[in-house]
Each structure stands twice: as C-alpha cells, then as structure tokens.
Amino acid sequence: MTRVIHTGDTHLGYQQYHLPQRREDFLDAFRRVAADAVEEEVDAVVHAGDLFHDRRPTLPDIMGALSVLRELDGADIPFLAVVGNHESKRDAQWLDLFESLGLATRLGDEPVTVGDVAVYGLDFVARAEREDLDYDFSSHGCDYAALVSHGLFQPFEHGDWDIREVLAGSPVRFDAALLGDDHTPQTRRIEDPHDAWLTYCGSTERASADERENRGYNLVVFEDDPPDSPADGVDIRRRALDTRDFVFVDVELGPGEGVERVRERVTQEELTDAVVVVSIAGEGEPVTPATVEEAAAEAGALTTRVTDHRELADERDVEVSFADPDEAVRERVRELGLSPAAREVDETVRASKVADSNVASEVERRVRELVEDDETGAFRPAEGGEAEDAEDAQGENSAGSEGAEADAEVVDPGRAEAEPGEEGTDSQVTMEDYL
Ligand SMILES: [Mn+2]
Structure with missing residues (x-):
C-alpha cells in the first residue's frame, strides 16, 4: 500500500x-x-x-x-x-x-x-x-x-x-x-x-x-x-485542517432595516480572533462599514470585511452626486471603455484589497502574467465604452489613474508596463542571490 x-x-x-x-x-x-x-x-x-x-x-x-x-x-x-x-x-x-x-x-x-x-x-x-x-x-x-x-x-x-x-x-x-x-x-x-x-x-x-x-x-x-x-x-x-476561523454573516435587510440589524447579526457570532466577512443584500438603509467593523472588533474579531451588494444592484440608474464620490468614480471609470487589463489595474489601485505600498508590485505582477500568458485581448479597450480607439483609451487610462490617486499614492503608470528583464531590482531577495 x-x-x-x-x-x-x-x-x-x-x-x-x-x-x-x-x-x-x-x-x-x-x-x-x-x-x-x-x-x-x-x-x-x-x-x-x-x-x-x-x-x-x-x-x-x-x-x-x-x-x-x-x-x-x-x-x-x-x-x-x-x-x-x-x-x-x-x-x-x-x-x-x-x-x-x-x-x-x-x-x-x-x-x-x-x-x-x-x-x-x-x-x-x-x-x-x-x-x-x-x-x-x-x-x-x-x-x-x-x-x-x-x-x-x-x-x-x-x-x-x-x-x-x-x-x-x-x-x-x-x-x-x-x-x-x-x-x-x-x-x-x-x-x-x-x-x-x-x-x-x-x-x-x-x-x-x-x-x-x-x-x-x-x-x-x-x-x-x-x-x-x-x-x-x-x-x-x-x-x-484546523485553520483561522472565518465567520460569514450574510444579511438580507428588509425595508427600514439598517446598521442596527447588521450589528445584531454580527455580534450573535463567536468572533474571537476570527476574520469576519459580512455581506449585505436586500433593501433598507445605508450601512456604514466602520460601524460594523467597530462592533466586531469589540467582540474580538481579527478583522472585518463588509461588502454591501446593494450599492451595485441598480448602478445604471444611480444619480451621481458629490454626496457619493465613490459612485461618481465608478461611473466615470465605466464610461472610459477601459481594457480588461486597465480595469484590473484600476481595481488594484483603488480597491482596498492591496496595501498602498504593494500596489506597484501587484500591478507589475498582473501585467507580467498577462503578457506571459499571451493574453493580448486583455489590453484591448472594452466595446461599448466611450473611448473611440486604443489611443484614446490609453489617454483616458492615465486620467483615470490620476483620479484614483486620492486613494492610493503609489501610482506610476510607467511601472505597470512591466520590465520583464529586470526582476528583483527592489529590496526583495532574488533567486540569483541564493544559487
Ligand atoms: Mn493558487
């Protein structure tokens, strides 16, 4: 055997x-x-x-x-x-x-x-x-x-x-x-x-x-x-395997329900040292993620991620106003007709998933992957966007990145163009140092 x-x-x-x-x-x-x-x-x-x-x-x-x-x-x-x-x-x-x-x-x-x-x-x-x-x-x-x-x-x-x-x-x-x-x-x-x-x-x-x-x-x-x-x-x-506890809380809010309901659901769980993943759907009032995060932190959670699916539901009908700058940015990005690769870069730059200090290397890694996998389609502008040709899309692309700098300061579009020959020029240890 x-x-x-x-x-x-x-x-x-x-x-x-x-x-x-x-x-x-x-x-x-x-x-x-x-x-x-x-x-x-x-x-x-x-x-x-x-x-x-x-x-x-x-x-x-x-x-x-x-x-x-x-x-x-x-x-x-x-x-x-x-x-x-x-x-x-x-x-x-x-x-x-x-x-x-x-x-x-x-x-x-x-x-x-x-x-x-x-x-x-x-x-x-x-x-x-x-x-x-x-x-x-x-x-x-x-x-x-x-x-x-x-x-x-x-x-x-x-x-x-x-x-x-x-x-x-x-x-x-x-x-x-x-x-x-x-x-x-x-x-x-x-x-x-x-x-x-x-x-x-x-x-x-x-x-x-x-x-x-x-x-x-x-x-x-x-x-x-x-x-x-x-x-x-x-x-x-x-x-x-016995791994870190993840507590998944899916809340479907009814009309008139809001952060209190979410907080109640979250704190019903055993949260000590757990990663808490809260997903909000349904109707109800706006929920400030920070309020939910605070409640979970008080109950001992290691970290809490709140996703509100309701914001994304009827995106197209949403009136953009200065009251909701995030939505204004999303709306504008959609109109740019960016290529899948550019959208991924934008996502990496603006989404909270990647630490500011990791943005440049993460973007470089993804672009290099696309190049190595020969995914040239990923660099073609999306159809249906306002951009009329690839050149336009590129110009718009950097404009989009500028807009994102409020959130992430480490945007240098030049680095996104991956320098395949120059792996390991930063402070990280390279393979060659070892062999
Ligand atoms: Mn894997």
Whole structure:
C-alpha cells in the first residue's frame, strides 16, 4: 500500500488583509500538513503548485518554507512538487533551490517512484504553449502512475484546458491526476480517455473570502495488487485542517432595516480572533462599514470585511452626486471603455484589497502574467465604452489613474508596463542571490 498526501495552493507569504497574522496563518497551515504527514507516516507529500503566493517571496517566507521542508526531510518523507502560476519565474524556480538543498524533488517527465506509484509532473502551462506541448513522459515499472499538475482544468467548472486531452496525449497511462490551482476541493472519476481519478486538493488557507468551505488536503491511498482497472485501487480521502476561523454573516435587510440589524447579526457570532466577512443584500438603509467593523472588533474579531451588494444592484440608474464620490468614480471609470487589463489595474489601485505600498508590485505582477500568458485581448479597450480607439483609451487610462490617486499614492503608470528583464531590482531577495 502506498499513501501520499496531496496538497497545494499553500500561498506562503500572502499577507491577506495586510495582516502579519494572516501571513503566519498560511505558513501554519503548511506546517500542519507536514505534521500530519509525519504523524501518518505517509510515503510522500505531493505538492501541486503555488507553494508561494508571489514570484518573489521574502526571506522570512523562504525560511518558513525551509523549516517545514526540513521537518519532512527529518522524517524521511519526500516532498515532490510542480511549479504553479503564482510562483513561476522565467529562469530558475524556487523549487530548484530546495531541490539543490536536498529538500524537494521537482516532478517532470521522468517518473519518481514512491512505493508502487510512478509520480510525474507538469508545471503550469501558459495558454499559448499548450497546443505545441509534447508529452515526453518516460515509461515506468510501477503498479500505478499519477500526474501532478497545476492549472484550471476541464471537466471541472472554470476549466480552460481539458485534462483529458493531456491524459489522451500522454504515452503513460495515468490512474490519477493530482491537481492544484482551483482552490475548491473536488474529485471526479472519468472513463474517457480511460478510467482515472481527477482531484483538486484545494487551498490550505482561505486565499479569498469566497473559499467558504473548510480547508484541507487529500490523503491518496494506492492499494497493493492493483485491480484490472487500477483506478479501482485508488482511494482519495479529504482531510480537514484546523485553520483561522472565518465567520460569514450574510444579511438580507428588509425595508427600514439598517446598521442596527447588521450589528445584531454580527455580534450573535463567536468572533474571537476570527476574520469576519459580512455581506449585505436586500433593501433598507445605508450601512456604514466602520460601524460594523467597530462592533466586531469589540467582540474580538481579527478583522472585518463588509461588502454591501446593494450599492451595485441598480448602478445604471444611480444619480451621481458629490454626496457619493465613490459612485461618481465608478461611473466615470465605466464610461472610459477601459481594457480588461486597465480595469484590473484600476481595481488594484483603488480597491482596498492591496496595501498602498504593494500596489506597484501587484500591478507589475498582473501585467507580467498577462503578457506571459499571451493574453493580448486583455489590453484591448472594452466595446461599448466611450473611448473611440486604443489611443484614446490609453489617454483616458492615465486620467483615470490620476483620479484614483486620492486613494492610493503609489501610482506610476510607467511601472505597470512591466520590465520583464529586470526582476528583483527592489529590496526583495532574488533567486540569483541564493544559487
Ligand atoms: Mn493558487
């Protein structure tokens, strides 16, 4: 019997909500997975990508990762991994550094044998490279074969590439695809092109408030003496992780109801050290988020995010007035006919999700991703906007950014044009410093 833990989307270094505690939480979750691996004496930990949240993790994030990998190494549990989209660099990968230290194995075309299982890897593949991809998986002499990969795959929802194509094109017959990228855990068995399991292990900490379900990882067991269809001998079980409490409060306000009702609902919950996510819908009076946040903070919440869906409901009919400058900005931005990429930049600059000091690097990261993934469509102005051609849209774009500077001071459109050759010119440690 071969038992492996399948985990992924660890997102080390993600300082969610600008909170150092959240950054710690992501490392803690990884540490717990490793502790379970040691306790369960599994044969390997397989990581399906996005170990780091960013291509340029900081030194503490790298040290944190190393300390966990050392735990596994101390228990003789191999750590086998692929590179995800969040962390992939053009040159050497962080994973290569860990491999050079003897703490990890980067999966690829050559099988890595774990008990009765041959494990292979396919890093995240950008859209433009998929068609010409050669599947050079070498043959193996094991009872089972598993492919570890990172990407949004069909037949799962939101997939943009069919994993069945990959399986069909591969010279090795895989009994299981252990996947990362989709943070929602989900498992399916397919018959076509052959009997096999497909599974996403899900993220180990909530990287966004949409990830409501409990976090966890997969324990995958390959039975001895595989049946006629080896997939019958594969058992995939989900294990829960004890992570930071998230308290989700969805309030539907009736006519005449307002902040009192929201506050009442929020304080009914146990909020100590929790991330509180409040969602307001329905009718009722305007609600000042600060009032709700204060009430939750008094009850011991770590942080509170309030989303009022009512503002967005009938946007088009809203009369813009100086009483609501946010809506005025939204209205104007809509009229600009910005490209999807420009809208994303605008969102990054103005939304509160990204700390002011991170805006420049976040914008650079996103634009670089779009360029690398060859998403040229993202730079085309939206149809139906007022901008008449691309040049106009660009001019308007910087005007829009200026308007946003009231909220975020770090806007330098020049930096948004990504300087691909110049990674690591800031104070963060680069890979090259290590190798
Ligand atoms: Mn991810």
